[in-house]
Amino acid sequence: MRFSTIFTLLVAVAPFALADCCYKDDSTGLCRDGSLASPCCGKGKCNIFCCNCDYGCKNTASRKRSEAAMFETADVFKAANSDGTGRLTLQQLTQYHGVAEDDAAVAKMFHDADKNGDGVITLDEVIP
Numbered sequence: 001m002r003f004s005t006i007f008t009l010l011v012a013v014a015p016f017a018l019a020d021c022c023y024k025d026d027s028t029g030l031c032r033d034g035s036l037a038s039p040c041c042g043k044g045k046c047n048i049f050c051c052n053c054d055y056g057c058k059n060t061a062s063r064k065r066s067e068a069a070m071f072e073t074a075d076v077f078k079a080a081n082s083d084g085t086g087r088l089t090l091q092q093l094t095q096y097h098g099v100a101e102d103d104a105a106v107a108k109m110f111h112d113a114d115k116n117g118d119g120v121i122t123l124d125e126v127i128p
Helices: 003-017 067-080 090-097 104-113
Strands: none
Touching: 067 090, 090 104
16 A cells, blocks of 8 residues: 555544543654653553553553554554555554654564564454
């Protein structure tokens, strides 16, 4: 899938994803409270898309996990899964986060989310 298609998908999904996802500011790399993103800006553990963060986002009110958050995670998963196979690779995840493939924080999130250890992540592994 071309970058322009991925960008269009992300722009379409972003308004829905911003509510429960804890992203860094792309221009500064910082969270809303001024702390460095690692790579997410959640107060607690987040899923691999920086969504469904335990205790909410830094400098925002806490939110409970909800059905809307599950749909949001599914939408973000589909956007990150650029080949549409339903099997997210580490390369796709690092491209989605805009980091190098050897980024330790994203690699750790990927391996933690890969519950069955097959080297890819499926939607059922990231939606609780």
